[in-house]
Amino acid sequence: DRTTELLPINRNPEDTASGQHATEMKAAEIFFAEPLQVADDRCVQALLDAGDLQVGSNNWVTSPRLSSSGHAMVVGDPHLDPRMLPGIMYAVGYVLPDARAVGANVPGIPGFTIGRTEHIATAVTNNYGDAQDLYIETIDPQNSQNYLEAGKSIPFLVERQTLKIKDKSAADGFRQEDFEVRLTSRGPVVSDVLGIKTDKLLSLRWAAAQNMQPQMGLTNLLTAKTVAEVDDALRTVTSIVLNFVFADTSGNIAWRATGVLPNRSFGGTAPVPIPSNNSWQDNWRGWIPFEEMPHQLNPQRGWLGTANHYTIESNYPHYYSDFASPSYRYRRLQQRMDEHLDVDHQATVDDHWSIQRDTKNLMAQSVTPQLVAALSADDRTARLADVLRAWDYHDDIDQSAPTVFQTVYSELAKATFSDELGEELAIKMLGNWYYWQERFESLVLDGTSHWFDDITTTEVTESMDQMIVRAGLSALERLMPMLGSDPAKWRWGDVHTLSFVNPLRRSGLGSGILGTGPLAAAGSGETLYRGWYAYDDPYHVISTAALRMVVDLGDNEKVTAVVAGGTVARTFHPHQ
Secondary structure, eight states: OOGGGOOEEOOOTTTTTTTEEEOOOSOOOOSSSSSSSSSTTHHHHHHHHHHHOOOOOEEEEEEEBBBBTOOEEEEEEEEEEEOBSEEEEEEEEEETTTEEEEEEEOOTTOOSSEEEEEEEEEEEEEEEOOEEEEEEEEEETTEEEEEETEEEEEOOOOOOOEEEOOOOSSTTEEEEEEEEEEOOOSSBBBBGGGOOEEEEEEEEETGGGGGGOSOOSGGGGGGSSHHHHHHHGGGGGOOOOOEEEEEEEEHHHHHEEOSOEEEEEHHHHHOOOSSSSSOOOSSSSEEEOGGGHHHHHOOOOSSSSSSOOOOOOOOOOSSOSSOOOHHHHHHHHHHHHHHHHHTTTTOOOOHHHHHHOOOOOOHHHHHHHHHHHHTSTTTTTTHHHHHHEEEBBBTTOSSSHHHHHHHHHHHHHHHHHHHHOOHHHHHHHOOOOOHHHHHHHHHHOOOOOOGGGGTTTOOOOOHHHHHHHHHHHHHEEEEEEEEOOOGGGGOOHHHHEEEBBBBBOOTTTTTTHHEEEEEEEEOBTTSSBOOOOOSSSSSSSSEEEEEEEEEETTTTTOOOOEETTOOOOOOTTTOO
């Protein structure tokens, strides 16, 4: 099946034995009584159009041996949507009888995810551990109030809920909507609200819902004094799947993946069908033990880090996830850390800030030679090749090559897939950058994939080079009206921008006074200095570092950090 050729590739750069791990559908074959018809349902379309959760992050920790102060350093920059003022991250400080702490968190969550005490420091990224499964349930044809499982007809548990929805026409400004939620033994039936037109149902099972704790566990970090105590405190962080890197003043460094994940016998990558006969055996056999969650302590090389990449090694005994960020940011972090190791240089706080602001794009470095070769062979696109040929692969605001590359690259991806998938479905797939980027890179480097052929032109079989030229022409058509006829003057900072908006006036007259922008933004979705935008709304940054922080545990007086958008909700305040 050609669709399997589009499944994501997840590379763990640390696992030399695995090479690359391609996602496989591990669930049993799924048979529907009729197809799940969702394309014409407005609820499903609205959900799909909302896009993916734009979260990422970088974090790393260095041992005293690699640090100029002789103490461990912890670095983190969570990538979120910071555009709404004030910023999404809130600076917090705690002065307790037995502890002092400073850091940042999302408002409303006690404790901190990124910060330090007198004894330890932490930083986090999303690790994309798979804590959920969808199940295909069958309604009992003899009793629609029941579902079938293992030869039994089981009643749905029904919960009645009420929503208050803002409505200016209502007397009190809100209208009330009552609805029912049906639950199976695995979880709520989510297809009821999606309008899926089939006699099958989809239920959702979530590990966090089955392991709910009185608190999120982050406050336990406030009193931890050693790496061992931090690691023990993270046992109670069951509801969120994060990569914590942390260190203590004794020089220990560590990494730990948090959250509770199911120990599956099968499933995880596709909805699991529940048979109506006696053959069903639960695919969740308990939980992955805390001791077997990904972790590392005091590595010989002297540093640890994550960038939402695939951290699982080929010999890991459990299914963990088949979704992760492409490895470009982490591999660039490896390069920067290796530079320090090669020259036996001990990193300063400023060095770590430099790494956070690094704009080199390893994905572009990989595929640009193929683009240059094809574009230079056609007089109509040769000037694009000239710009790319001189590029150092840094996505800096004063360079024109990032504008050329990102536009040709996105046009090539759309041209490659839209003929087979249809433009609407192709754009939805391309909107999930993590899903397809490393797979597409492998197709470009190979250069012979049948996906490059435009199946709408039956009289000819297009090559990749022909499609690259077509993408170059599309890029010229898109950008010349905006930026002029000379690609060498297509400055990245003129198109790749970030704007901050005030909730009092998000657009229109006065929005620029209450907010700020557009501001030229360096980086891209593939760089450590993150500037991620939606595929169908190019160049307008929606995800970047909501906070940047560097902690030197040798300096007990301060933490160096910057919060995008500030931490004050008062308009015109100097700290907004």
